[in-house]
Amino acid sequence: MNTDESCKTVRVETRSDLAPGRIAVVTIDNPPVNAGSLQVRRDLLEVFARLRDDDGLAGVVLTGANGNFVAGSDIREFDAPPQAPHLPEVIAAIESLPVPVVAAIDGAALGGGYELALGCDARLATPRSIIGLPEVTLGLIPGAGGTQRLPRLVGIARAISLITSGRRVKAQEACLLGMIDAVAEGDVVDSALEHLKTMTGRKRVVRELAVASNDPEEIEAAEREALARAKGAAAVPEAIAAVKASAVLPAEKALYRERETSLRLRVGPQAKALRHLFFSERQAARPPEGAEPLRVSKVGVVGAGRMGQGIALAFMLRGFDVRLSESDPAVLESALAALRGEAEKAASRGRVHSADELMARLSPGGLEEMSDRDLVIEAITEDMAAKKALLARLDGIVRAEAVLASNTSYLDLDEMAAATSRPERVGGLHFFNPAHIMRLVEIVRTENIAPATLATLISICKRLGKVGVVARVGEGFIGNRIFSAYRRQCEFLLEEGCLPQDVDRAMVDFGMAMGPFAVFDLAGLDIAWATRKRLAPKRDPRMRYVEIPDILCNIGRFGRKTGKGWYDYSASSRGAPDPDVQAVIEAESERKGIERRAIGDDEIRNRLLAAIVNEAALVLAEGIAERAGDIDLVLVHGYGFPALAGGPLHWAARMPRDRILASVDAMAAESGFGAERAFNLLEVLDQAAG
Incomplete structure (x- = not known):
């Protein structure tokens, strides 16, 4: 028939x-x-x-x-x-x-x-x-x-x-x-x-x-x-x-x-939220119309620290030929040993047949040995001069059609691209740590990037099984820009009466994967400290600034890696509230003449979520992100915002408008000079509501 x-x-x-x-x-x-x-x-x-x-x-x-x-x-x-x-x-x-x-x-x-x-x-x-x-x-x-x-x-x-x-x-x-x-x-x-x-x-x-x-x-x-x-x-x-x-x-x-x-x-609301993320992910993965990705099978990673190791492993696990370069022989040796350990874990879990099979995809080499690579990613220290010098040197080594990418978290990629003779072949691949586990990658679209280069970076993320979200150049791109506003509001709450554990409890109860201060300790307090010092000359002295994290950094409390940060990890890897931190917080409130008060969990959540949503609207207004769904993907997959809520803008768009606006206005009033409701917030919420 x-x-x-x-x-x-x-x-x-x-x-x-x-x-x-x-x-x-x-x-x-x-x-x-x-x-x-x-x-x-x-x-x-x-x-x-x-x-x-x-x-x-x-x-x-x-x-x-x-x-x-x-x-x-x-x-x-x-x-x-x-x-x-x-x-x-x-x-x-x-x-x-x-x-x-x-x-x-x-x-x-x-x-x-x-x-x-x-x-x-x-x-x-x-x-x-x-x-x-x-x-x-x-x-x-x-x-x-x-x-x-x-x-x-x-x-x-x-x-x-x-x-x-x-x-x-x-x-x-x-x-x-x-x-x-x-x-x-x-x-x-x-x-x-x-x-x-x-x-x-x-x-x-x-x-x-x-x-x-x-x-x-x-x-x-x-x-x-x-x-x-x-x-x-x-x-x-x-x-x-x-x-x-x-x-x-x-x-x-x-x-x-x-x-x-x-x-x-x-x-139900959870299914709608998860469908929103599903469709947002599909939309984010679309390459520029008519652009075909370049062929990439051989990848170079420069910098063998934790991030470089994770990036190399992410590519190895997906079958790429990876070359890892590091100027310090001791660091390289340590990295190769760590990658061998990860290969053995992957084999024990059935992800590969054997550790040897996975390690065969990796070779160490100097910068000159990057000449046959289709894509080279720099993952060195977050220093503009060092990154520009490295990209300029790679520019003279790799083939003309090869793509150069930076893993920078904050820095101006247009300035980096200008240090090469091929700005159209330079972009950003901002992986999140650990890079072989975290699904999010911010794909940074530089001013002069060629459509084929952008299509290549989008394609690479798909091949790695990552959620790739395109961002334009701007301080902190999408995620770290919004996270910085979240961090500042957390610090304001400390001055006003909260302790780190109060804030963390309130946000974990909301559904965040981790409380913010636990996240700060995990990432390392020195990372944000370096950014604050870099931006200090541009900061308006009238803006509210909290010195508490700087004080902790000055006494060597950088988080889990030093055993102490916002929490004390000497007795437990989970960390415990530290009376010394409480003393620093209370002394700073007194020094500034701020009368500490009890702040309930609802107010903590309202303040912090308002800071995220308001900053997200500004990121859209400035064109750093193209769509509300892109911001939701970044916050869910990179920063632990609950997927069941669909991301901050999906969540906010489904809350009563008067409640969201009141929270944003209250947050801005407590934040001091320069803080105000984003001019496009209502428009963003209407668009996010679909």
């Missing part, structure tokens, strides 16, 4: 040369990634209705084109009311087919795509396939039977772990877990056809199977771990409840409850 033109996204090929009868190969073809859209559901339902009436049919193979089975549902549909036919109807049609259906998976079978495969009687996959139910990462739970069918294959405890983490599983592990039946050696469709023969026409409907494992202790441990990891995600306890229902409720009732829960969560 063949489909007619009404089936736009599904095609059918009939194979009659295979015993014991004719086989229909159904191919989903919805480029670019085979997203499970309304049209796909319509076409599949129509095809399976026809196949049901085909008396000569012996079996069906369901597969996908475009390098994927189905890479999840079309998320663009999630903001609209659900439209029939729904995925559960398609799966029911597959299950009710009188002949077996084998899913032949290549590429991604995620979310609704894997639920579709679970509706089949068997599942085969290629070695490169990725399997999973990542719905929780978008604030909802599987809504087409994932929480009910998966436990019947892997057990309740494993299903809880897989679904609440949203983990994407490689084919070999998926087979070991029972998520699929086999990994195909050759062509997956041919393997599925052979597998059909072994089924001899018998169905194996997953929803009719008993739950694979229902061990109470394993379930309790999996539930405990999932809830500890949830950090306020409403979808996690809902997913746990749905999975556990698979063992106690009739299938029809459990499936109905699962669907109802998924649709309710889909319109």
Whole structure:
């Protein structure tokens, strides 16, 4: 049989040369990634209705084109009311087919795509396939039977772990877990056809199977771990409840409850926030129109400190040929030893076959040996003169078409680019520490950067699995510019009556990954101190300035690396409040004649969030960031702002306007000379509200 033109996204090929009868190969073809859209559901339902009436049919193979089975549902549909036919109807049609259906998976079978495969009687996959139910990462739970069918294959405890983490599983592990039946050696469709023969026409409907494992202790441990990891995600306890229902409720009732829960969560604030970040990430990753990235396979990193090591490792883990250069032989030797240790960790976790394999991608070398590199990133000390001198020297070494990038956190990249003969091939790649773990990279767009260079830097971030956000040149770019305003407000609160632990508690309770003073200690107080000293000549003396962090730096309290900063780490790596710091804070308040007062957690949060939102509006006004979504991505992925809130501007745009404006005005009033509400704040909030 063949489909007619009404089936736009599904095609059918009939194979009659295979015993014991004719086989229909159904191919989903919805480029670019085979997203499970309304049209796909319509076409599949129509095809399976026809196949049901085909008396000569012996079996069906369901597969996908475009390098994927189905890479999840079309998320663009999630903001609209659900439209029939729904995925559960398609799966029911597959299950009710009188002949077996084998899913032949290549590429991604995620979310609704894997639920579709679970509706089949068997599942085969290629070695490169990725399997999973990542719905929780978008604030909802599987809504087409994932929480009910998966436990019947892997057990309740494993299903809880897989679904609440949203983990994407490689084919070999998926087979070991029972998520699929086999990994195909050759062509997956041919393997599925052979597998059909072994089924001899018998169905194996997953929803009719008993739950694979229902061990109470394993379930309790999996539930405990999932809830500890949830950090306020409403979808996690809902997913746990749905999975556990698979063992106690009739299938029809459990499936109905699962669907109802998924649709309710889909319109909730957390799901909307996470979808906002998803679409913002897609938009941020778009290269300049018409620009093609340059070929990059060989990368150079200059500077073997902690940041340079992390950058080198990030590239090594993604298969790049990396050359690491360092002027101090002792530092280089230490870096190579540290990277060897990281390689061994990666091997023990299964990220690479062996530490030797990963280390083979790295070679040490001097600057002259950077001549064959496609991209060279400098990661030396944050000193303008040193960076300009290095880039000027590299300019005379690397090939004319090679790209030079700086990892600077604050400095003027236009000035650096001007030190070379190729400003069009110079940009910024501001990684966050540790660079091989943190997802954010600020891509700094210099004034004279060529579109191909910018496209190359965007492409590099994609290949590294990073969230790349383009920023224009400006002090601190997007993230550190906003974080500096946050830091200043934290320091003002200290003078007025707070202690570091008060501020940290209030912001962790809001959902920040860490309190600000704990972050300062982790980063090192000397980093911000160097910036303050560099900017001191430009600071208006009428502006409010807090000396407390300078006092701590002057006595050698630089944070965790020195054992003392805002907190004392001598007894615990988590740090403890220090009476000496409290004494410094109180003495400074007294010296300035500031009467200390009790400041509640709500006021702390209002002040600090107002500082972030107001500065974000100024960053947009100055063109440092292009979109509100870019700022949300930077603050979530680089600074620990809660993803469940969607980033500061998404969050603020959904709060009552009068409350946000009152908080900003109160923050500005407490901040002194030069602080005022951003002139474009209302416009930014309106745009961020969508």
